[in-house]
Amino acid sequence: MSVTKVFIPRDTTALAMGADQLAREIAAEAANRGETIEIIRNGSRGLFWLEPLVEVETNTGRIAYGPVTSQDIDSLFDQAFLSGATDHPLCQGLTEEIPYLKKQQRLTFARAGITDPVSLDDYQQLDGFNGLKKALQMDGQTIVDEVKASGLRGRGGAAFPTGIKWQTVLDATSPKQQKYIVCNADEGDSGTFADRMVMEADPYMLIEGMTIAGLAVGADQGYIYLRSEYPVAYQILNEAIAKAEAAGFLGENILDSGKTFNLEVRLGAKAYICGEETSLLESLEGKRGMVRAKPPLPAIVGLFGQPTIVNNVLSLAAVPYILSNGGQAYADYGMGRSLGTLPFQLAGNIKRGGLIELAFGVTLRELLEEYGGGTFSERPMRAVQVGGPLCAYLPESQWDTPMDYESFQAVGAALGHGGIVVFDDTVDMSAQARFSMEFCVAESCGKCTPCRIGSTRGVEVIDRIRNDENRAANMELLSDLCDTMIDGSLCAMGGMTPFPVQSAVKHFPEDFNQPAQNNNGARS
Amino acid sequence: MTAAKEQLLPVVSDVIADLKHKPGALLPILHEIQNRLGYIPPESVPLIAESLNQSRADIHGVISFYHQFRSTAPGKHTVEVCRAEACQAMGARQLEAHAKASLGVDYHGTTSDNNITLEEVYCLGNCACSPSVRINDEIIGRVTPEKFDQLIDGLRSQALEVH
Numbered sequence: 001m002s003v004t005k006v007f008i009p010r011d012t013t014a015l016a017m018g019a020d021q022l023a024r025e026i027a028a029e030a031a032n033r034g035e036t037i038e039i040i041r042n043g044s045r046g047l048f049w050l051e052p053l054v055e056v057e058t059n060t061g062r063i064a065y066g067p068v069t070s071q072d073i074d075s076l077f078d079q080a081f082l083s084g085a086t087d088h089p090l091c092q093g094l095t096e097e098i099p100y101l102k103k104q105q106r107l108t109f110a111r112a113g114i115t116d117p118v119s120l121d122d123y124q125q126l127d128g129f130n131g132l133k134k135a136l137q138m139d140g141q142t143i144v145d146e147v148k149a150s151g152l153r154g155r156g157g158a159a160f161p162t163g164i165k166w167q168t169v170l171d172a173t174s175p176k177q178q179k180y181i182v183c184n185a186d187e188g189d190s191g192t193f194a195d196r197m198v199m200e201a202d203p204y205m206l207i208e209g210m211t212i213a214g215l216a217v218g219a220d221q222g223y224i225y226l227r228s229e230y231p232v233a234y235q236i237l238n239e240a241i242a243k244a245e246a247a248g249f250l251g252e253n254i255l256d257s258g259k260t261f262n263l264e265v266r267l268g269a270k271a272y273i274c275g276e277e278t279s280l281l282e283s284l285e286g287k288r289g290m291v292r293a294k295p296p297l298p299a300i301v302g303l304f305g306q307p308t309i310v311n312n313v314l315s316l317a318a319v320p321y322i323l324s325n326g327g328q329a330y331a332d333y334g335m336g337r338s339l340g341t342l343p344f345q346l347a348g349n350i351k352r353g354g355l356i357e358l359a360f361g362v363t364l365r366e367l368l369e370e371y372g373g374g375t376f377s378e379r380p381m382r383a384v385q386v387g388g389p390l391c392a393y394l395p396e397s398q399w400d401t402p403m404d405y406e407s408f409q410a411v412g413a414a415l416g417h418g419g420i421v422v423f424d425d426t427v428d429m430s431a432q433a434r435f436s437m438e439f440c441v442a443e444s445c446g447k448c449t450p451c452r453i454g455s456t457r458g459v460e461v462i463d464r465i466r467n468d469e470n471r472a473a474n475m476e477l478l479s480d481l482c483d484t485m486i487d488g489s490l491c492a493m494g495g496m497t498p499f500p501v502q503s504a505v506k507h508f509p510e511d512f513n514q515p516a517q518n519n520n521g522a523r524s
Numbered sequence: 525m526t527a528a529k530e531q532l533l534p535v536v537s538d539v540i541a542d543l544k545h546k547p548g549a550l551l552p553i554l555h556e557i558q559n560r561l562g563y564i565p566p567e568s569v570p571l572i573a574e575s576l577n578q579s580r581a582d583i584h585g586v587i588s589f590y591h592q593f594r595s596t597a598p599g600k601h602t603v604e605v606c607r608a609e610a611c612q613a614m615g616a617r618q619l620e621a622h623a624k625a626s627l628g629v630d631y632h633g634t635t636s637d638n639n640i641t642l643e644e645v646y647c648l649g650n651c652a653c654s655p656s657v658r659i660n661d662e663i664i665g666r667v668t669p670e671k672f673d674q675l676i677d678g679l680r681s682q683a684l685e686v687h
Binding site for chain 2: 013015016017188192196229232267268270283345376389421423431439445
């Protein structure tokens, strides 16, 4: 009797929608009915509105069913889902043919959801470690040149050219003969989950990318600084690192090359500021996450004072593809100076939220409408925050902006880490502006005054505006305060907190012109 | 989690001995103490300071900087409600108000039966199926006030079975 393979993801969102219980119940029901199945806990495809997405392997490909709940199990078995029957109302057809997925250009997320994330066999069957094997035959400068040729820019938000950063670390001398690779996995922006998906769906890709970075610049130690809000990613990364070490892909004498690269996951402790690279390094050193003044750059004086590459998860995850297929193959995607692909993340009040990897240049409206399908609440969309809590809210008049770094900069917005948070027409933009300041109060490291004190004053000023106290004067004061924070803050925390505030004031002035209805953030 | 004070310090000493050799050992030490005891007892600060050759003020400064570390024992379960934008867009402000009102505590507070500690969190990475709540190490999506009550009832009946 043949064994039917059933895939049920172990990704955070799938689990948050009940995947663990579902897997247990499907196993029990199969046993009940005398069916022989093998349940594989894969990563997510990133089609989060369909989670838990259950896939069944058939001769023609994997057939998807979702979102599956406990109540659907009987009918799925009754309607022969194990043989891939397509008449069940939850059947989405062949997974690869679902338009949301099919229209994407998946490079970084090519394996996501297809494989068991901790299976080394699965990873290698789909090109895994090809980049590492090539890198082991190259010298450091040649690896760095390949990354430069790809045009890859840091995916954490600042979009600094990755190859240039690597070159700086390669050229830096370390009296202690010690350099480090640090992966910034402190993905704190609301509306973003691409880093989490890499770590939960394809952790070996990150491990491979970091190892290649180590070979490139001569670093034998790497750290993944992971936010503690991601317990599932922590578990999967540690499983993957242990297996990669045991199989000789990591640790001493990698693939008998004589080269060494050790890797350790370190947990943050609920501090948004530690996503800022110098604060992250302080935290890794066991200190308060206080931002350091730059220069010196971390590439020259980084972790424990040594030359250090600090890259975002997505930047490092793009490296195996670049080494395997060549920098030019990567640069062939994208437009202008925004080359390659960016995983956009649709979140908040959206019908079909999930991860969409595309070349730069798609418009925001295409993402919101064609992929997202409108709001979850089915009310009109009103505001869209792109790039995280430090980036602007965009009104409908800006939704035709192409999604690339330069076009967004031109309208006073930023792509950040590619997160897109949708709000419907019940949103109160003065409450959102207040929250931006409130978040900065909670998360400022406190080193510089504009951020530490400015944010507190910002909350007070917006409260006065919302309470209709001396409105005109307070609006002017808010404008001044924003300028002071932008010009006078040490890092992006205080320097960018005003962006969502200013965009709310500029594009949604009506929400600042009347007393707030309540403090709940909803216009009633 | 409710061990008597005199039983706590040997645990702290064990953790320090296990981890102090690591570069930048302080966060791993603090995490492991809190994992095992539920919090970082103030009495452990001098022990950590001595073993890392740092001042007690340094150690206290780090504990107080990070939102995660606590110096008092939490309830049996920790419930974190996400306050960030993607959850706001799906009703997190109402969920927060409901959580505080139904549990009768504010953030960082513990219910009078010592069962539940309520905490805030900024993003759990479940932003496409918000609003989100974390209970201990489990993240739950699309949490309405009704679903929140069911989850809390589940925690409370669990507590009854244990005792």
